[in-house]
Structure formats: structure tokens, C-alpha cells
Amino acid sequence: MDNDKDVIEAIERNGSTPDKLIEVLIDVQNHSGENYISEGKLRAVSDALRVPLGKAYGVASFYSMLSTKKRGRYVIQVCNSVPCHIYRSMDIVKALEDVLQIKAGEVTPDGIFSLEYTDCIGNCAEPPSMKINDRVYGNLDYNKVVSIIDSIRKEGV
Structure with a gap:
């Protein structure tokens, strides 16, 4: 045990x-x-x-805050609720997959990031949205996603 x-x-x-x-x-x-x-x-x-x-x-x-599978230090959860889906949350997933070189449900080889879908994160006024650990990001596009990931990497990952 x-x-x-x-x-x-x-x-x-x-x-x-x-x-x-x-x-x-x-x-x-x-x-x-x-x-x-x-x-x-x-x-x-x-x-x-x-x-x-x-x-x-x-x-x-x-519960989305719990996991029985290995996760990265930074858990990225992309909202897949109706407002985010309509505002192309799948494009955000694609951007993250490109930047991180992993697919949804996977962890980066260095163990820093994991990528998941989740239900509503309560940021329906700013779709599409994602949550990284406890921080919520909205009004996302490809460039904003790249900037956020680069910023996290520079902060001392």
C-alpha cells in the first residue's frame, strides 16, 4: 500500500x-x-x-478537482459547456495540443502540464475559457493561449 x-x-x-x-x-x-x-x-x-x-x-x-490519474503540476481544464463550445473551445484545445505537444487526457513528458476537458467553470461571460489549477482565463484565442503557457514556463517551471 x-x-x-x-x-x-x-x-x-x-x-x-x-x-x-x-x-x-x-x-x-x-x-x-x-x-x-x-x-x-x-x-x-x-x-x-x-x-x-x-x-x-x-x-x-x-469531481473535476480530484483525479485518480496522474496529472501535471499545472492542470489545464478547458471548459466544454455550451457557451464555450459555441465559441470554439475546440480551437483552444487544438492550440494547447500544439503548444504542449500532448492530446487531451495526457501529461507532458516532463510532468509539468496535463490537459483535460471539464464542464462549466463558471466563466460563461468570457467564452471560451480554461482553468489552470485555480486560475480562470477567458476570451481565449490561439495567441492568448500561447502567451499564457509561455508565461507559466518563464515563471520557473
């Missing part, structure tokens, strides 16, 4: 009852240094909170 230290510490910070499942999963993901929840950690959370593994997996795979 994975290092349970992250799970134990997350439970100490958030509580050990089944209703704390989401909080514990987010905490484990954020403090494990991996930016996703491994199978071992998911099993450890399930056991510690006395929650069926299927329920823990269902929660971890349902």
Missing part, C-alpha cells in the same frame, strides 16, 4: 467520519505531492473512513 502518512495527516486535519470523504480526498491529493489520488491512497482513505471503496472511487472520479 502507498505511504499512509498523507492519509493519516489528512484525516487528522479534516476528521475521521465518512461525511469527511471529499475533504480528506482533496487534502490527500493536495499534500501528497502527486496531484492525484493513487489506488493505494484511495484504499487507505476508504479503510480509515469506513467508506466502501466503490463510493470513495466514485467521489474521486466524479
Whole structure:
């Protein structure tokens, strides 16, 4: 099993009852240094909170802020809701695929970026939009996407 230290510490910070499942999963993901929840950690959370593994997996795979798959340090989520789709969010995905040399669902070889689709990110007034970790970007076009990625790379990636 994975290092349970992250799970134990997350439970100490958030509580050990089944209703704390989401909080514990987010905490484990954020403090494990991996930016996703491994199978071992998911099993450890399930056991510690006395929650069926299927329920823990269902929660971890349902919410866009959680992942059971490896992700980059910067998680790029392109909004695929109706307003963004109408305003050509697929062009933004194509721009990101060109710049990062990966496809949606993949992680760059250096582990810095991952690219995903997501449902509405709440920026419907500025489509098309994307979120990188906790920051939202709107009114995107090819050049703006390139500039944003270049800026992140220059910030010390």
C-alpha cells in the first residue's frame, strides 16, 4: 500500500467520519505531492473512513478537482459547456495540443502540464475559457493561449 502518512495527516486535519470523504480526498491529493489520488491512497482513505471503496472511487472520479490519474503540476481544464463550445473551445484545445505537444487526457513528458476537458467553470461571460489549477482565463484565442503557457514556463517551471 502507498505511504499512509498523507492519509493519516489528512484525516487528522479534516476528521475521521465518512461525511469527511471529499475533504480528506482533496487534502490527500493536495499534500501528497502527486496531484492525484493513487489506488493505494484511495484504499487507505476508504479503510480509515469506513467508506466502501466503490463510493470513495466514485467521489474521486466524479469531481473535476480530484483525479485518480496522474496529472501535471499545472492542470489545464478547458471548459466544454455550451457557451464555450459555441465559441470554439475546440480551437483552444487544438492550440494547447500544439503548444504542449500532448492530446487531451495526457501529461507532458516532463510532468509539468496535463490537459483535460471539464464542464462549466463558471466563466460563461468570457467564452471560451480554461482553468489552470485555480486560475480562470477567458476570451481565449490561439495567441492568448500561447502567451499564457509561455508565461507559466518563464515563471520557473
